Amino acid sequence: MPLPHGYIDFHEAKAPFFVGIDLGGTSIKVGVVDDLGRPLHRLSVPTEVHRGAEDAAARMGKAVRDAVEAAGLKTSAIARVGLGSPGTMDIRQGLIVAPVNLKGWDNFPLRDRTAFHCDLPLTFENDANAAAYGEYWVGSGRDFQSIALFTLGTGIGCGIIIDDFPIDGENSHGGECGHMIIDPSPDARICPCGFRGHLEAYASALSFVKRAKEALESGAVSSLSERIAAGETLSPLMAAEEAEKGDDLSLKLIFETARYLAVGIVNVMHTVDPSAILIGGAMTFGGNKTPLGRQFLSEIRQEVAQRTFAVLAKKTKIEFATLGGDAGFIGAAGMARLDYRKLTG
Amino acid sequence: MPLPHGYIDFHEAKAPFFVGIDLGGTSIKVGVVDDLGRPLHRLSVPTEVHRGAEDAAARMGKAVRDAVEAAGLKTSAIARVGLGSPGTMDIRQGLIVAPVNLKGWDNFPLRDRTAFHCDLPLTFENDANAAAYGEYWVGSGRDFQSIALFTLGTGIGCGIIIDDFPIDGENSHGGECGHMIIDPSPDARICPCGFRGHLEAYASALSFVKRAKEALESGAVSSLSERIAAGETLSPLMAAEEAEKGDDLSLKLIFETARYLAVGIVNVMHTVDPSAILIGGAMTFGGNKTPLGRQFLSEIRQEVAQRTFAVLAKKTKIEFATLGGDAGFIGAAGMARLDYRKLTG
Numbered sequence: 275m276p277l278p279h280g281y282i283d284f285h286e287a288k289a290p291f292f293v294g295i296d297l298g299g300t301s302i303k304v305g306v307v308d309d310l311g312r313p314l315h316r317l318s319v320p321t322e323v324h325r326g327a328e329d330a331a332a333r334m335g336k337a338v339r340d341a342v343e344a345a346g347l348k349t350s351a352i353a354r355v356g357l358g359s360p361g362t363m364d365i366r367q368g369l370i371v372a373p374v375n376l377k378g379w380d381n382f383p384l385r386d387r388t389a390f391h392c393d394l395p396l397t398f399e400n401d402a403n404a405a406a407y408g409e410y411w412v413g414s415g416r417d418f419q420s421i422a423l424f425t426l427g428t429g430i431g432c433g434i435i436i437d438d439f440p441i442d443g444e445n446s447h448g449g450e451c452g453h454m455i456i457d458p459s460p461d462a463r464i465c466p467c468g469f470r471g472h473l474e475a476y477a478s479a480l481s482f483v484k485r486a487k488e489a490l491e492s493g494a495v496s497s498l499s500e501r502i503a504a505g506e507t508l509s510p511l512m513a514a515e516e517a518e519k520g521d522d523l524s525l526k527l528i529f530e531t532a533r534y535l536a537v538g539i540v541n542v543m544h545t546v547d548p549s550a551i552l553i554g555g556a557m558t559f560g561g562n563k564t565p566l567g568r569q570f571l572s573e574i575r576q577e578v579a580q581r582t583f584a585v586l587a588k589k590t591k592i593e594f595a596t597l598g599g600d601a602g603f604i605g606a607a608g609m610a611r612l613d614y615r616k617l618t619g
Numbered sequence: 620m621p622l623p624h625g626y627i628d629f630h631e632a633k634a635p636f637f638v639g640i641d642l643g644g645t646s647i648k649v650g651v652v653d654d655l656g657r658p659l660h661r662l663s664v665p666t667e668v669h670r671g672a673e674d675a676a677a678r679m680g681k682a683v684r685d686a687v688e689a690a691g692l693k694t695s696a697i698a699r700v701g702l703g704s705p706g707t708m709d710i711r712q713g714l715i716v717a718p719v720n721l722k723g724w725d726n727f728p729l730r731d732r733t734a735f736h737c738d739l740p741l742t743f744e745n746d747a748n749a750a751a752y753g754e755y756w757v758g759s760g761r762d763f764q765s766i767a768l769f770t771l772g773t774g775i776g777c778g779i780i781i782d783d784f785p786i787d788g789e790n791s792h793g794g795e796c797g798h799m800i801i802d803p804s805p806d807a808r809i810c811p812c813g814f815r816g817h818l819e820a821y822a823s824a825l826s827f828v829k830r831a832k833e834a835l836e837s838g839a840v841s842s843l844s845e846r847i848a849a850g851e852t853l854s855p856l857m858a859a860e861e862a863e864k865g866d867d868l869s870l871k872l873i874f875e876t877a878r879y880l881a882v883g884i885v886n887v888m889h890t891v892d893p894s895a896i897l898i899g900g901a902m903t904f905g906g907n908k909t910p911l912g913r914q915f916l917s918e919i920r921q922e923v924a925q926r927t928f929a930v931l932a933k934k935t936k937i938e939f940a941t942l943g944g945d946a947g948f949i950g951a952a953g954m955a956r957l958d959y960r961k962l963t964g
Contacts, residue, residue, distance in 0.1 A: 362930065371930070420789055434890070436786070443892020444765055445934050450889040455926065456803055458882045469926055537803045544795040545779070545890050547788020581800065581814055585707065585716070589790050 280600075282312045284346035290353035291345075292610045293338050294408075295388070296401060296602030297359050299323065299375030302330070304337040305603035306345040306352075309611065311412035313600060315345035327370065327382035335391025349394070354614045356397045356606030357388055358404030365446040368398050397610040401602055403440040403449055406433025408605025409552050413597040418549035422542045423595060424451070424535065425555035429466065430474040434546055438612060441546070452478070456537045476534040479557045482510045486527050496523035514559045518566050528559055528566070529573050536577030543578070543586050551578075554595030561594045625945075627657045629691035635698035636690075637955045638683050639753075640733070641746060641947030642704045644668065644720030647675070649682040650948035651690040651697075654956065656757035658945060660690035672715065672727040680736025694739070699959045701742045701951030702733055703749030710791040713743050742955040746947055748785040748794055751778025753950025754897050758942040763894035767887045768940060769796070769880065771900035774811065775819040779891055783957060786891070797823070801882045821879040824902045827855045831872050841868035859904045863911050873904055873911070874918045881922035888923070888931050896923075899940030906939045 277283060287308035296303040298321060305316035319337050321330060334357070342349050362371040368385025370376065389396035399407075406415075406423035415421035415435070425431035430452030434441040441448035452474035453467060462471030466480065475481050486508055490499055497516045502508055510528075517524035539551050553571065560567035571594060579587040597604055622628060632653035641648040643666060650661040664682050666675060679702070687694050707716040713730025715721065734741035744752070751760075751768035760766035760780070770776035775797030779786040786793035797819035798812060807816030811825065820826050831853055835844055842861045847853055855873075862869035884896050898916065905912030916939060924932040942949055 362928070418789075441781070441891050444763075444894040445892055445930055447889065447892040447928065447931055450892070453889045453928075454886045455882050456800065458801055458879070467928070534803070537800050541799045541886060542890060544792065544798045545887060546786050547790055547792040547795070549789040583707070583792065583798075583812070585790055586792055 280313065282308070282314060284314055287312065287314055289351065290614065291347060291351050292607035292614070293341060293352055293355045293394075294404070294603030294605065294607030294610065295334055295338065295355065295357045296404065296606060297321070297334070297357065298401070299360065302334060302337060303599065303603050304334070304341045305600065305607065306341050306347065307604055307607035311604060311608055313604060314347070315341050316600065316603065317341050317344065321376070323376050323378070327376070327379040327384060328387060331384065331387040332391045334388050335393070338392045338394070352394055354397060354610040355389070355392050355394045356399065356404065356608070356610030357385065358399050358401040358602050358606040359384055360401050361446065363400060363446050365398060365400065365442050397606070397613045399440065399606060399609050400433070400442065400446060400449070402431035403433040403435075403442060404605035404609060405431070405554070405601040406435050406449070406605065407440055407608050408597050408601035408603075409554065409595045410435040410605075411608040412604060413601060414552055414593045414595055415550055418591070420546070420548040421550045421552055422449070422451070422546065422548045423552045423554055424538065426478065426535070426553065426557040427555040428479050430478045430538075431555070432542075434542070434548065436546065436548065440609070451538055451542055454538055454541055456534065456541070473534065473538040477531050477538065479510050482513070482527060482531055482557065483508050485530065486513060486523075489523055489527065494523045497521045498524060510557045510559070514566055518564075528570055532570050532573035533577045536574050536581060539574065539578050539592065540581045543582055543590055547586070548590070550591040550593060552593055552595045554598070554601065558594060567594070625658065627653070627659060629659055632657065632659055634696065635959065636692060636696050637952035637959070638686060638697055638700045638739075639749070639948030639950065639952030639955065640679055640683070640700065640702045641749065641951060642666070642679070642702065643746070644705065647679060647682060648944065648948050649679070649686045650945065650952065651686050651692065652949055652952035656949060656953060658949060659692070660686050661945065661948065662686050662689065666721070668721050668723070672721070672724040672729060673732060676729065676732040677736045679733050680738070683737045683739070697739055699742060699955040700734070700737050700739045701744065701749065701953070701955030702730065703744050703746040703947050703951040704729055705746050706791065708745060708791050710743060710745065710787050742951070742958045744785065744951060744954050745778070745787065745791060745794070747776035748778035748780070748787060749950035749954060750776070750899070750946040751780050751794070751950065752785055752953050753942050753946035753948075754899065754940045755780040755950075756953040757949060758946060759897055759938045759940055760895055763936070765891070765893040766895045766897055767794070767796070767891065767893045768897045768899055769883065771823065771880070771898065771902040773824050775823045775883075776900070777887075779887070779893065781891065781893065785954070796883055796887055799883055799886055801879065801886070818879065818883040822876050822883065824855050827858070827872060827876055827902065828853050830875065831858060831868070834868055834872070839868045842866045843869060855902045855904070859911055863909070873915055877915050877918035878922045881919050881926060884919065884923050884937065885926045888927055888935055892931070893935070895936040895938060897938055897940045899943070899946065903939060912939070
């Protein structure tokens with residue numbers, strides 16, 4: 275079986291090796307990465323939340339061993355494991371606290387139990403910060419001193435890296451920029467987290483669908499209506515397809531998303547002023563590969579330029595992320611590598 | 620002449636010594652500080668912007684020597700000088716770029732010219748970040764790992780310190796949280812910087828006065844009207860006095876300011892998640908010393924609690940800053956001390 279694009283054979287790999295784990299509500303991705311951040315092998319196992327956290331920790335241990343073997347390595351070749359976990363969490367204490375997508379795992383010592391089952395030293399990090407570190411290390415952030423990654427999916431994830439350090443925050447809530455308030459009014463949109471006016475309530479996939487439905491209900495003419503009538507489920511992907519065929523409403527909704535996102539981006543620029551802002555996740559409308567994706571990025575850049583100071587508009591790069599779904603485990607492995615290098619001098 | 624509160628005599632001081640300079644549009648404050656962050660002596664000279672940047676650099680050199688002598692020390696006892704400068708600036712290059720309040724000083728190599736005139740090694744920093752570092756080092760932030768300081772005055776300054784590091788940003792625009800967008804709508808208030816919807820356009824002293832005038836013009840009944848009719852100039856201080864006498868509009872404006880500020884605070888909490896948020900500057904309505912100041916703080920805390928996650932509402936401390944106008948030079952001296960310690964191991 276040929277290796278996927280960007281993956282290398284273990285004969286080319288540069289030691290030491292690391293394993294990254296990207297824990298999600300549906301699946302757990304585990305990947306083996308070399309010292310240059312190149313993946314050797316990746317596998318995915320279902321999270322099976324209902325089996326509980328201890329069971330998952332044990333299966334993560336097994337998945338790590340399986341991935342290492344499949345990469346052609348021995349476990350003794352692995353210097354350290356990195357685990358990116360969804361929040362809420364307490365990074366310093368190694369706890370997963372009250373995870374929305376991992377019901378019943380509250381206050382579980384995920385760091386130490388996963389380290390035990392891996393039988394390897396382990397670095398514990400927030401999943402969004404790990405993904406940001408992945409892009410920072412070897413993705414589209416690799417040429418920058420500092421970045422913020424916005425991951426557009428069902429929600430909006432964000433991670434900030436400055437000079438190799440993730441902004442974890444005092445309470446492990448650093449980079450929760452999806453929950454930045456961009457509209458303080460009492461009738462602002464409600465975020466899935468329950469608060470009003472958050473960026474995520476305007477620019478996530480969920481809010482995209484909500485805005486689309488509202489527009490259709492208020493009588494907007496759109497080819498989306500036909501597909502919904504045919505039994506399809508409204509989604510940003512559907513809107514992208516219709517926008518490419520010339521549907522005005524779909525294009526309007528996509529541009530609106532870009533402009534809301536730009537507000538969040540400007541706020542990060544005016545708070546931490548990173549060298550680059552990266553946009554990743556499932557909802558990039560094709561990213562750099564399609565004209566629509568490039569239009570989306572261009573709209574973001576234009577709106578940012580109209581809302582920030584000339585020097586920042588000129589110097590801050592806004593680009594798509596490049597690692598896709600691999601960012602999480604590569605970044606987790608990269609953060610394990612940082613700790614390994616600190617500990618070994 | 621007795622020393623002001625918090626100041627110490629050089630006999631009690633702990634070497635090494637540092638000098639901090641707080642450069643403003645009206646005056647330049649220079650203070651001598653010991654290794655524990657205790658000020659020994661402070662003096663102030665007018666900025667006299669029209670005389671140009673080189674002239675000011677020379678006068679800062681003289682002011683440093685004067686302050687050192689007045690503190691009872693010799694220049695040879697000073698390990699390093701810190702200079703906090705208004706923006707825009709390029710911290711890495713040591714330039715003041717296009718300073719709004721220092722007309723004609725554009726693109727001046729302020730770091731190197733001031734170091735030359737002081738004849739001492741010099742650390743160059745943004746004034747708001749320097750003030751934040753002062754509070755972090757020895758002010759109300761001294762017990763915290765990370766803080767953000769909001770300085771409420773004509774504008775809104777902000778500085779963020781995490782683990783002894785100021786968030787300067789890639790383009791020296793870190794901590795420009797006064798220019799965070801809190802209302803993205805096309806009819807949002809215009810900030811003095813020219814953009815719409817910024818926090819500063821809602822919660823600064825300038826915007827306070829604007830909101831007050833609008834309320835009075837639209838017919839609000841208030842004792843402010845009588846004082847304006849008597850020839851006084853509307854100000855937050857006047858509103859504080861009237862609020863204390865029971866004027867409803869004044870109190871409403873002050874609470875409104877608190878709630879706008881809370882939005883900016885929540886956004887910083889959801890971006891960098893500091894241990895504490897500190898509120899300083901001229902517009903704190905009396906701060907901890909008056910019932911009104913304490914009500915203002917209480918309103919900020921309540922609004923933040925209603926807009927953020929339970930764990931952050933519970934754990935993030937929101938307090939007044941304590942160093943007042945000394946924060947800038949103490950912080951600049953403190954940052955000089957950081958560099959001195961790095962350089963001397």
